[in-house]
Amino acid sequence: MDTVVMPQSWWPSPAKLNLFLHITGRNATGYHELQTLFQMLDTGDRLAFDINDNGIIAMSESLPGVPDEDNLVVKAARLLARHTGSEQGATIYIDKQLPMGGGIGGGSSNAATTLVALNHLWNCQLSEDELAHIGLQLGADVPVFIHGKTVFAEGIGEKFSPVSVPATWYLIVNPGVHVSTPAIFGEPDLPRQTPRIQWSDYRYESTRNDCQEIVCKRHPEVAKLLQWLVHYAPSRMTGTGACVFATFSDQQEARDVLAKLPADWTGFVAKGVAESPLQLKRQEVNTAPDNM
Ligand SMILES: C[C@@](CO)(OP(=O)(O)O)[C@H](O)COP(=O)(O)OP(=O)(O)OC[C@H]1O[C@@H](n2ccc(N)nc2=O)[C@H](O)[C@@H]1O
Numbered sequence: 001m002d003t004v005v006m007p008q009s010w011w012p013s014p015a016k017l018n019l020f021l022h023i024t025g026r027n028a029t030g031y032h033e034l035q036t037l038f039q040m041l042d043t044g045d046r047l048a049f050d051i052n053d054n055g056i057i058a059m060s061e062s063l064p065g066v067p068d069e070d071n072l073v074v075k076a077a078r079l080l081a082r083h084t085g086s087e088q089g090a091t092i093y094i095d096k097q098l099p100m101g102g103g104i105g106g107g108s109s110n111a112a113t114t115l116v117a118l119n120h121l122w123n124c125q126l127s128e129d130e131l132a133h134i135g136l137q138l139g140a141d142v143p144v145f146i147h148g149k150t151v152f153a154e155g156i157g158e159k160f161s162p163v164s165v166p167a168t169w170y171l172i173v174n175p176g177v178h179v180s181t182p183a184i185f186g187e188p189d190l191p192r193q194t195p196r197i198q199w200s201d202y203r204y205e206s207t208r209n210d211c212q213e214i215v216c217k218r219h220p221e222v223a224k225l226l227q228w229l230v231h232y233a234p235s236r237m238t239g240t241g242a243c244v245f246a247t248f249s250d251q252q253e254a255r256d257v258l259a260k261l262p263a264d265w266t267g268f269v270a271k272g273v274a275e276s277p278l279q280l281k282r283q284e285v286n287t288a289p290d291n292m
């Protein structure tokens with residue numbers, strides 16, 4: 001990226017984990033009904049926006065393997081412009097850190113950050129609920145990133161209930177295989193009738209990720225990684241994979257295991273947070289004296 005982006009201009013685009021993922025049924029559109037705990041992380045990508053008055057929406061640089069027309073960031077900006085009639089445009093910068101298609105929500109989070117940031121920068125004045133409604137057209141996980149809080153979720157992942165989870169550190173590891181979300185949801189053998197739980201009964205130990213077994217069968221590298229990680233800490237796959245997370249109460253313990261990671265795999269340590277960095281940024285710009 002040639003242009004120097006000032007640090008305060010960056011908008012965070014954090015990752016999430018699904019601490020558990022139960023598939024409880026299917027709705028009339030064929031989408032799967034879920035119960036999940038979306039854990040927001042303090043770590044992720046960053047986006048910056050150079051606003052213009054000519055209405056042109058463009059990436060400063062394309063993401064590898066993602067044509068700009070398919071980039072969820074461009075799609076989100078165009079959808080917001082269409083919905084609000086805004087005549088402004090933007091050149092969008094992405095500092096990509098998160099693995100793509102890893103079940104940690106990078107693309108959905110980028111879309112959510114774009115909607116929240118441009119709503120502010122274009123002065124569209126849409127409410128959080130309106131942004132979430134628009135975001136759902138881009139992907140099932142976009143609303144939770146707009147909401148920006150660690151929550152229980154059901155429906156297709158867009159109906160939220162508050163949850164309080166202890167401060168925890170996670171080691172997130174990418175086994176380096178790509179798992180397609182539609183392909184996993186299309187698997188005939190996927191469990192689809194897990195009984196619904198009451199949120200008050202939630203315990204990590206009594207839940208699971210319903211996609212994990214099938215992903216492990218189709219992608220033995222994920223099974224191998226889980227077998228390795230579980231020696232050190234409770235470990236599970238997030239979303240439809242392929243990333244896996246291990247849970248620690250102490251940051252240094254997580255870092256120690258990261259240092260031992262075999263060379264085929266890459267990972268990072270992140271803190272589980274109740275409010276996402278995007279939520280904090282939104283509060284910051286809304287209370288800034290000149291409203292940035
Ligand atoms: C299941 C989760 C859990 O976080 O997996 P990850 O994507 O994070 O791995 C997500 O909700 C995924 O959300 P997202 O990745 O936005 O999926 P979408 O683009 O909306 O859907 C991709 C495809 O997956 C299927 N799909 C998705 C979500 C869902 N609840 N039921 C489905 O059947 C549909 O075939 C859809 O066409």
Ligand SMILES: Nc1ncnc2c1ncn2[C@@H]1O[C@H](COP(=O)(O)OP(=O)(O)O)[C@@H](O)[C@H]1O
Nearest residue numbers: 070071072100101102103104105106107108110
């Ligand atoms: N800005 C973006 N960042 C990441 N992936 C994107 C983006 N725009 C489009 N995509 C596409 O969306 C797919 C899913 O991305 P992502 O949200 O990172 O994974 P997941 O849904 O598994 O958590 C990617 O494989 C990629 O082709």
